[in-house]
Amino acid sequence: MTFENLTLDWDAAVVLLTINRPQVLNALNSQTIDELRRAVLELKHDAFVRAVIITGAGEKSFVAGADINELAVQSPAQGKEHALRGQHVFDLIENMGKPVIAAINGYALGGGCELAMACTIRLAAESARLGQPEINLGIVPGYGATQRLPRLVGKGVAFDLLLTGRQITAQEALQIGLVNRVVPAADLMTEAKRLATELSAKAPIAVQYITEAVNRGLEQPFDKGQFLEATLFGLVASTKDMREGTAAFLEKRKPDFKGE
Ligand code: COA
Numbered sequence: 001m002t003f004e005n006l007t008l009d010w011d012a013a014v015v016l017l018t019i020n021r022p023q024v025l026n027a028l029n030s031q032t033i034d035e036l037r038r039a040v041l042e043l044k045h046d047a048f049v050r051a052v053i054i055t056g057a058g059e060k061s062f063v064a065g066a067d068i069n070e071l072a073v074q075s076p077a078q079g080k081e082h083a084l085r086g087q088h089v090f091d092l093i094e095n096m097g098k099p100v101i102a103a104i105n106g107y108a109l110g111g112g113c114e115l116a117m118a119c120t121i122r123l124a125a126e127s128a129r130l131g132q133p134e135i136n137l138g139i140v141p142g143y144g145a146t147q148r149l150p151r152l153v154g155k156g157v158a159f160d161l162l163l164t165g166r167q168i169t170a171q172e173a174l175q176i177g178l179v180n181r182v183v184p185a186a187d188l189m190t191e192a193k194r195l196a197t198e199l200s201a202k203a204p205i206a207v208q209y210i211t212e213a214v215n216r217g218l219e220q221p222f223d224k225g226q227f228l229e230a231t232l233f234g235l236v237a238s239t240k241d242m243r244e245g246t247a248a249f250l251e252k253r254k255p256d257f258k259g260e
Contacts, residue, residue, distance in 0.1 A: 003035045005020055005021050005032040006035045007057075008039060008043075011193070013049060013050035014051050015052050015053070016052075017043075019032065019036075019054070025056075026061050028065070028066050028111045029067035029069070030070060033085055036089050037088070037089045051101065052099070052100045055192070056112075061107040063108060063111060064107045065109045065112055070082070087142070087143055093115070093118040094120075094215060097211050099121060101120065102116040102123065103188050103189060104179065108128060113130050114141065114148065117148040121195070122180050122181075123191055125188045127185045128169075128182075129169065130178060130179070131161060131165065131167040131168055132145045132162050135162065146162065152177060201257065202257065206236055213229045213232050240260040241260060244256060
């Protein structure tokens with residue numbers, strides 16, 4: 001796979017995906033969104049990949065949003081297609097079935113905050129700034145923020161961020177549940193790789209089913225979500241990894257999960 005605006009670095013079962021347009025603070029233009037789609041599909045279907053880290057190139061920014069040069073000239077029909085394409089790619093990330101860790105190394109604004117929200121777990125550098133500034137451009141978020149933000153932080157806090165467009169610190173993001181952990185900037189990538197390596201040793205099928213139970217279950221009534229959970233709980237009993245995990249516990253040793 002070759003990309004102009006992304007880099008992929010493999011380290012055993014962990015892949016580091018870097019959005020690489022530092023001259024525009026890694027803003028997402030159409031080409032980058034398309035490259036992300038191709039990369040995510042490839043990583044999803046690669047059985048050797050067990051965890052992914054997404055970050056932004058350079059010291060300053062994770063992703064500073066959709067590329068405003070493109071937004072400025074879009075027609076209504078193009079705008080709708082643009083949003084649908086981005087939403088589709090972020091849905092693919094959310095439902096990859098493998099842990100995707102956002103390593104938020106700086107500005108995560110607009111589409112950058114939306115990209116982070118589509119990831120499974122968010123780590124932020126102390127210096128990171130997050131927000132949905134679309135309102136200040138006279139537009140509506142288009143890559144899922146009106147839906148994912150209230151689900152993550154609650155409706156009241158979401159309205160505050162969506163309507164003021166203000167930037168918040170990593171610490172405030174932690175307080176409202178928008179990020180999971182805040183670490184010193186110098187430790188961000190080490191911590192992201194440590195977590196990705198830890199998660200890559202878990203049973204891949206159980207990881208996938210937990211992701212499905214949470215993502216699909218949350219969009220259904222409670223009883224249907226629980227029924228989905230029970231069904232996946234039963235299904236996972238067919239895996240060798242389930243035998244391995246329970247046997248390893250009883251034999252007081254570390255499990256060796258194969259994804260079978
Ligand atoms: N789209 C296109 N270009 C962008 C961009 C975006 N979302 N965000 C930053 N850039 C470009 C700037 O235009 C600038 O280009 P230039 O060097 O050719 O002038 C370059 O990236 C550096 O950004 P700059 O604004 O000079 O850096 P800063 O440190 O002063 O400010 C931000 C950083 C993130 C606060 C500011 O760039 C910003 O507000 N960006 C837009 C955020 C936004 O509204 N995102 C939502 C879009 S829907």
